[in-house]
Amino acid sequence: MNAAWLTVLQRDLLQAFRRRSDVATTVFFFLIVSSLFPLGMNPESETLSLIAPGVLWVAALLAGMLSLTRLFATDFADGSLEQMLLAPQPLTLMVLAKILAHWLVCGLPVVLLAPIIGLQYALPYEALQILMLSLLLGTPALSLIGAIGAALTLGVRGSGLLVALLVLPLYIPVLIFGAGAVAASQHGMSAQAHLSLLAACSLLALVLAPLATAAALRISVE
Amino acid sequence: MNAAWLTVLQRDLLQAFRRRSDVATTVFFFLIVSSLFPLGMNPESETLSLIAPGVLWVAALLAGMLSLTRLFATDFADGSLEQMLLAPQPLTLMVLAKILAHWLVCGLPVVLLAPIIGLQYALPYEALQILMLSLLLGTPALSLIGAIGAALTLGVRGSGLLVALLVLPLYIPVLIFGAGAVAASQHGMSAQAHLSLLAACSLLALVLAPLATAAALRISVE
């Protein structure tokens, strides 16, 4: 029971709970970005449902990134990161725990909320299902990849935007497969292929990202 | 010449200059975000120019916001904020200087770059002009409103939720008028009304935001 990664998970969730605003900001951001488009244009339901997959996926991606930039920043500033590096247990596991906490706090709400927004865009029932499923499979990859960027830019000048610059290009496959899945199901095709690719991306990220992140963290505290 | 607000402006600009990459990063961030949307959908030029106003405005908002949330956070953490509060000169002016510096570093480059991205979205010439004008009028409001939020979230727990609820929705009018102006000019209508409203938003924010921000800062250092 005394696993360091469990402690990390517990601590981050407790903090998020104490600080509720983080969750709220992510969710709000997602809502604002995705509801802006119908406001900004001539809202015909055909055009709307045409752009829906792209808009919803990009909104989810940006919402996650907004909070991701600070994933390790406070730990770094207050010295907790040093303590994590000195814990006699694998750093990769602790990193994974932090990413999991981030996903639970920022990714999951978006997954759950997406169908409601999807309704605004007149998405049919199946497409809504696929939307949720694709987000469920894809958002973990976003958190995982983002963690690498967050770790690399720790303590670096102007880190917020730099993370975005490093990470967004790497997000593109996830975005393409995710939005592709929804678009396929909208056109009555099978989303199977896209979803498998999405899952593959997440799995690959799950294997590699914690390692890369841990290495980056060691570099950053020097 | 020894005005505290000038010193604040100079200091913030110097900091930004030291991080040279900051300005460049804002610009590239804006570029990347606006390239993400086409990747999520079927990128035919008609659909693209339809969503262009929304996309470009959201990208601008985001580029501003990513850096804005931390406008006072480092000052607070390192004690500079206390020193600003104790300077024998009006706090509102210093706050305004900080906001101005932020806008110069993060807002202005976006305004200047927007037309290039607009080209990628196949926007016609007039729409490009209006896009730039609307961003020029609107981004100061984003910085000003965001500053209130940034000040309120400092250190105080729980209020963060409130900020998310109060400040983010204040962005919505700016976005609607901004994107609306571009959309209007795309459809051959006059963007006049939208632009005036946008300017009004900015003016109102210019008058009220520094006062509100200064008050919020005094509360948060207690």
Next chain:
Amino acid sequence: MKINWFKYSSPQNFYPLAGRMVPWFAWLAALLTIAGLYVSFFLAPPADFQQKEAYRIIFVHVPAAWMSMVIYIVMAAWAGIGLALNARLSAMMAQALAPTGAMFTLLALVTGSLWGKPTWGTWWVWDARLTSELILLFLYLGFIALQAAIDDPRRADRAGALLALVGAVNVPIIYFSVKWWNTLHQGSSISMGAAPKMVVTMLTGMLLMALAFWMYAIAVALMRARCIILERERNSEWVKELVGAEICGSQTKTGVNA
């Protein structure tokens, strides 16, 4: 003859060696460019109906696009070696290559756009190759921005190397995802069987230009590496001696002609 390669893995020994190599590569680059331009402008078959002379842009565009990808791989390889073996010089090479890579990527994008206007009627379309080339540019810029943002050189090296490696894993994924996403771009024009007669001169032109770009990239990277070495080692004895000698105006044996 036996060469002690490890001798050259120290910046101090590499610096003069690079200095001697730069002119060779620079001359080669110049000669090959002249040859390549000659072939492409005078020997290559005249314009096809549609594209007029604009098609000759291919002789810059395609080699630039190739180089943009090759350089990323080389850069990631240097970075990886630097990270694994803690070799300073490898990291410096990676750093020296990045701007050249970004430059070729930009060149491919710009020439492509210039070409797109007469052929497709627009500067830009959201197609797979174009998009992945754009993303490649972002990857380069991210690498450069990260290194610029960190001022401890050792840390910058290692952080940059990690990023380059992560990017290298992602480049193929990005390439294929974008490819499946949408395809509008020209197919492979260099297939073995097709119209060999016409292809041969064009191919020579392109290959000559590609070789010229290679030489240019090597020459510039070596020059940049020399600057980086000087800056990094500015406090070491040998650099002080070298710079001192330069200031005195006495020709050093190594021939510092930067």
Next chain:
Amino acid sequence: MLAIQDLSCIRGDHLLFKNLSFDVKSGSLLYVLGENGSGKSSLLRLVCGLLSQEEGAVLWRGDDIRHVRESYQADLLYIGHLNGLKDDLTALENLHMNARLAGEDASLPQALDALKAMGLGRIASLPARVLSQGQKRRVALARIWLTKAKLWVLDEPFAALDASTIDLLAAQLGQHLANHGMIILTTHQEVTILAENTQMLRLSH
């Protein structure tokens, strides 16, 4: 000149002190002593007007400081637990900007002299990020060499400093008192400062 009248301070639901009254006159030094958490820093922040009191008033030349904020702050130098340095600016720039922010007319060479007086000549052009704990503190304290303020409020100025710097600082504080300045400070270390008039205020839970 500075008069504290019946001051009370409550943090959360904890009463730190009540009905505290004292005066600080020209040329006098006030030590605020007490255990960790007894409310020393809170008192200092109250005196500066950074915190607002539950009851009572802080008077500067007879006026409530909340009414004469700007003129009071022109006479005040506060250095708290935090150093107020920007990571990306050099030590020199930090000092110069902080002094100017506080309304001093310090020029860059003057700031450099102040740094040298603090023994920081060598690191003047290093970014604050790379400085050691004590060096950072010294950059923050170098403002003392540049200020024209009468009232200095210093929260543990000696923490993190090495012995020789402490002596240097103590001498400078003595100098200020000899010039009819006023100092309020907290410290957990024993440091001798020459003053014609030394008061002690001991807070306790």
Next chain:
Amino acid sequence: MLAIQDLSCIRGDHLLFKNLSFDVKSGSLLYVLGENGSGKSSLLRLVCGLLSQEEGAVLWRGDDIRHVRESYQADLLYIGHLNGLKDDLTALENLHMNARLAGEDASLPQALDALKAMGLGRIASLPARVLSQGQKRRVALARIWLTKAKLWVLDEPFAALDASTIDLLAAQLGQHLANHGMIILTTHQEVTILAENTQMLRLSH
């Protein structure tokens, strides 16, 4: 047990120390002394493996610490300049989580006892954000009551503490040494710690 061999450290383009060698044996205390910026903190971070050295090696029971990282870290307690507290968690939660993160089997009541031993019983359930400077430091140091580590590396543990807490801490450090522990610490204050074997290492620019 701990052996430092020929260690050199360069920060930026500044050589802090070169060819530094020393041993720390069971039951012995090593003071690292020196002016501000002489490289004490850097040395401590090198010993912990947080910084990587230019040259030389740090050996723990004969093995390079980079090769036996996990087992070394299980034997190590490092408390640096930073306290490692989360503003939103209570003092008790902070202590408990930090101890568990470091691999201790501390239960919540044990953590509370440790806080009480540090004289922090009253503020155990306050969020770290509102604590005073010294109280924060004491929460961080309370880990000493919970740890089973052999080697303690403490960077200015006495800064910001009041006199009675310093005595308390010094006694606990003496206790650890009596139990064959090892301590490396830096300080600018004069504090007496009972040890059968005390070494001094003075760094200078």
